[in-house]
Each structure stands twice: as structure tokens, then as C-alpha cells.
Amino acid sequence: MRVLGIETSCDETGIAIFDDQNGILAHQLYSQIKLHADYGGVVPELASRDHIRKTLPLIDAALKQAGCQPEDLDGIAYTAGPGLVGALLVGSTIARSLAMAWNKPAIPVHHMEGHLLAPMLEEHVPEFPFIALLVSGGHTLLVRVDGIGQYQILGESIDDAAGEAFDKTAKLLGLDYPGGAALSKLAEQGTPGRFVFPRPMTDRPGLDFSFSGLKTFAANTIRSQGEDDQTRADIAHAFQSAVIDTLAIKCKRALQETHLKRLVIAGGVSANKELRHQLAALMQKLGGEVFYPRPEYCTDNGAMIAYAGMQRLKAGQIADLEISVKPRWSLETLPPVTA
Ligand code: KG4
Ligand code: ZN
Numbered sequence: 229m230r231v232l233g234i235e236t237s238c239d240e241t242g243i244a245i246f247d248d249q250n251g252i253l254a255h256q257l258y259s260q261i262k263l264h265a266d267y268g269g270v271v272p273e274l275a276s277r278d279h280i281r282k283t284l285p286l287i288d289a290a291l292k293q294a295g296c297q298p299e300d301l302d303g304i305a306y307t308a309g310p311g312l313v314g315a316l317l318v319g320s321t322i323a324r325s326l327a328m329a330w331n332k333p334a335i336p337v338h339h340m341e342g343h344l345l346a347p348m349l350e351e352h353v354p355e356f357p358f359i360a361l362l363v364s365g366g367h368t369l370l371v372r373v374d375g376i377g378q379y380q381i382l383g384e385s386i387d388d389a390a391g392e393a394f395d396k397t398a399k400l401l402g403l404d405y406p407g408g409a410a411l412s413k414l415a416e417q418g419t420p421g422r423f424v425f426p427r428p429m430t431d432r433p434g435l436d437f438s439f440s441g442l443k444t445f446a447a448n449t450i451r452s453q454g455e456d457d458q459t460r461a462d463i464a465h466a467f468q469s470a471v472i473d474t475l476a477i478k479c480k481r482a483l484q485e486t487h488l489k490r491l492v493i494a495g496g497v498s499a500n501k502e503l504r505h506q507l508a509a510l511m512q513k514l515g516g517e518v519f520y521p522r523p524e525y526c527t528d529n530g531a532m533i534a535y536a537g538m539q540r541l542k543a544g545q546i547a548d549l550e551i552s553v554k555p556r557w558s559l560e561t562l563p564p565v566t567a
Contacts, residue, residue, distance in 0.1 A: 229302040230294075231541060232287065232326075233534025236279040236319030237311025237339045238365070239263075239270045243286040244530035245294045245301070246538055252349060252531050253294035256286040257524070265404050269395075276314035283322050290530075298330045303546070305537020308336030309554030310366065316553035324551050333546040335537040340367055340559050342532035343494040345376070346521035349535055354490045354519040359482045361475060363503075364495035365391035365406065368437050369559070370482050373492070376539050377564035382482050383435025390471055390497045393439035397446045397467050401460050411464050412500050418465025419458070423449055425470035430477045435485075437478065442470055472503050476510050489516035499526040539565050 230253070235242035239260040245253045260278050264270050291297065306323035309316055320336070327334035344360050347353060359382075362369040368385035388396065391408055398407020401414065425445050428438045446467050453459050479491055491511055497503065498520050511518040525531055540546070543565040 229538065229541070230296065230300055231303045231305050231335070231534045231538045232290070232301050233337075233530040233532070233537055234283065234287070234304065234306040234319045234323050235339070235342070235528055235530045235533045236283060236315050237307045237309070238315060238528060239275050240528040241279050241282040241286055242528055242530035242533070243283070243290045244534045245290055245296065246531065246534035248538055252534070253296070254290035255524075255529070255531050256290045256293070257529060258282045258286060261406065268399060268405050270312070272312045272314055275312055276318055279315055279318040283318060287326070298326070301330070301332055303333045303335050303537060303541040305335040305337050305533050305541070307339045307342065307533055308552070309339065309557040311339055311555060313553060313555045316555065317551075320551050320553050324547070333541060335540050335545065336547050337533045337536045337540065338557055338559060338562055340364075340369065341562060342536045344371065344373065344492065344559075345536050345539070346494050346525045346532040347492050347519040349525055349531055350519070350521060352519070354492055354517070357488055358490035358492050358519075359479065359486060359488050360492040360494065361479055361498075362495045363390040363475065363493070363497035365389060365395065367495065368439070370435050370478060371559065372482075372486055372488070375564060375566070377562045379559045379562065381558070381560055383437065383478060385437040385439060387438050387440040388443065390437070390439055390475065391495070393443055393471060394497065396443045400443070400447050400450055401464060402455075408497060409499065412468060412502065414461050415464040415468040415502070417458075417461040419462050420465060420469070422462040423466035425466045427470055427474045427477065430474055435478050435482055437474065439471065442467060468502060472500070472506050475503065476506050479507065480510060480514070483514060483516065489514070491516060491518045493518065493520045494526060496527040499523045
């Protein structure tokens with residue numbers, strides 16, 4: 229079976245074709261980063277317009293790359309939420325229209341379920357149950373995963389998401405939007421220990437996160453210590469260490485509380501090398517295993533949507549005729565997929 233995946237929830241147009249026998253046959257991505265950089269963040273209206281320009285040409289390119297025709301597809305999966313409403317509507321409308329024209333089922337996919345299942349596209353896949361740490365620009369979630377669609381949220385950010393905190397602090401350090409990866413590069417030049425940032429909400433029980441204070445801490449440190457290159461790198465290092473330590477402490481707590489031994493990390497921030505190192509070391513210490521997608525499947529992409537869509541299609545969970553999107557949508561409300 230083959231499913232076309234369409235991702236347009238934010239500032240990336242991602243298109244892919246997943247085949248349940250042969251894996252990903254095509255993977256196309258267009259990033260709008262340059263378009264939004266001048267504004268220091270995503271401008272929703274510009275994002276929608278750019279998705280309109282790019283989605284159909286990328287679908288054409290994906291079909292060519294996979295050497296397949298529309299009739300070879302068994303379904304069209306699209307991100308129905310959460311995300312920017314206009315951007316979601318572009319992908320949903322195109323997906324539903326093609327599904328109608330090609331007489332194929334359309335499958336709405338939850339963006340964070342896409343991220344959560346992205347490690348399943350790798351050779352070494354985690355078995356259920358496991359703990360998933362989802363760290364993206366819009367969400368920070370710790371989830372107990374007992375199967376596809378069997379999600380219990382154990383903790384989440386009460387303010388900024390981890391990626392959002394990276395981006396805001398990067399901006400304070402004079403880096404272009406989205407600055408997560410650039411901040412992490414700058415941190416490599418930083419002197420460990422020159423500055424020590426707090427590890428928010430780790431001194432009390434619970435699995436929720438709060439990252440907005442770290443951005444304020446960074447702003448105050450920049451103000452009081454100046455902005456020479458070494459100081460900026462030292463601040464980047466201190467900020468990144470605080471975020472990673474905090475995430476690691478909460479992952480450890482979730483694993484110990486649930487007695488689970490497998491950890492999945494996904495979402496844009498999971499591309500962070502230092503986070504991967506630290507969580508790999510943690511899992512080694514705990515005698516468990518860590519799983520993550522390859523870097524191009526960490527950030528937004530069509531492959532994860534095609535994969536999640538395939539699982540829902542096989543379970544008969546397809547959309548009715550109405551085109552609707554869910555800008556806010558809890559993972560916990562998804563129906564289970566039972567084997
Ligand atoms: O999952 P994603 O592509 O989009 C959302 O669903 O939000 O995540 C994007 C986020 C941005 O905040 C970006 O700065 C962050 O992931 N990010 C990183 C790295 N690469 C991307 N943050 C820290 N280190 C990285 N290497
Ligand atoms: Zn995402």
C-alpha cells in the first residue's frame with residue numbers, strides 16, 4: 229500500500245510517499261525560513277500563501293521521484309492540526325480535493341502523532357510501550373505511549389515550548405529565526421560553567437516544564453555582561469545546558485515512575501546533538517534504550533505524515549467529506565489503532 233503525505237502546519241511544505249513494503253519512496257521539502265526571517269518569526273498569512281505556491285509542484289515532484297501515478301496511491305494523508313489555521317487549511321483543501329478527484333480516501337493526521345511515530349521510519353524501531361519526549365517549536369510533551377493512538381500526556385510546558393525558548397533566546401543573541409540550530413552551533417564555542425542558568429521546575433515533583441524564565445535569564449545576563457562574541461557563546465552554552473538538563477531530569481523521572489525502559493525523542497529540537505548525547509548517556513545509565521528519527525525527520529516533514537496516515541488508513545480511520553482543521557487538538561483524544 230502507498231500513502232501520499234502532505235504537511236503544511238507551519239513554515240515547511242513537506243510531501244512524501246510511504247510504501248508499507250519499501251518505506252519512503254519520495255521525500256520533498258520546501259522551507260519558508262527565508263520568507264519569514266526578516267520578520268523574526270512566522271507570519272501566518274505569508275505561510276499560507278507560500279504553501280499554496282509550493283504544495284502541488286512538490287506533489288508532482290514526489291510522484292516523479294517515486295515513479296508512481298496517482299492511481300498507484302491508496303490514500304492521501306494530510307496534517308489536520310495542530311498548527312496555523314490558514315496553513316492547515318491549504319494542505320487539507322488540496323489533500324481533500326485530490327482525494328475527491330482521484331477517488332482515494334483522505335486521512336487527517338495529528339501533527340504531533342506524526343513526530344511521535346517518525347522513529348518508526350528507521351531500521352531499529354521501538355516496541356510499545358515507551359515514553360516519548362516531543363520537543364518542537366510549538367509543543368513540549370512527555371507522553372506514555374502504549375500503542376498507536378494510545379497516548380497519555382504525563383507532562384507539558386506551561387508556557388514556551390522548548391523550541392520556542394531556543395528561538396527567542398537565539399534572537400536575543402542576534403541570531404536569525406529560527407535560531408535553535410544556530411544557537412546550538414554557537415554553544416559549541418562556549419565556556420562550560422562561566423554562566424549557570426536555572427533548571428526550571430526540577431526542584432518539585434511533577435513532569436511539567438516551564439521555559440519562559442530562561443529567556444528572561446538570558447536577556448538579563450546579556451544586559452549585565454555585555455555582548456562580545458565569547459560572552460554570547462558562553463550564554464548560548466549555559467542556556468542550552470539548562471534546557472537539556474531539564475529535559476533529561478524529567479525524562480528520567482517519567483521512566484522511573486512508569487518503570488519503562490524505552491525513550492523516543494522527536495520534534496525539531498530532537499535534532500540537537502547535545503540533547504541526543506545526553507539522553508543516550510542517561511539511557512545507558514538506566515539500562516534502557518533511546519530512539520530518534522534521522523535529523524531530516526526530526527523537523528517538520530511529509531514522511532512522518534505519510535507514515536502516520538498509513539497506520540490510520542489500515543485501521544479504516546478516514547475523513548468524511550467535510551474539510552475541517554483543528555488548530556488546537558490534544559493527542560489524548562485520538563482513537564486507538566488496534567492490531
Ligand atoms: O518540529 P519542528 O520542525 O516544528 C514544529 O512543529 O514546531 O520544530 C522546529 C523547532 C524550532 O524551534 C527550531 O529552532 C528547533 O525546532 N530546532 C532546534 C534544532 N533544530 C531545530 N533546536 C535546538 N537545536 C537544534 N539543532
Ligand atoms: Zn512539528
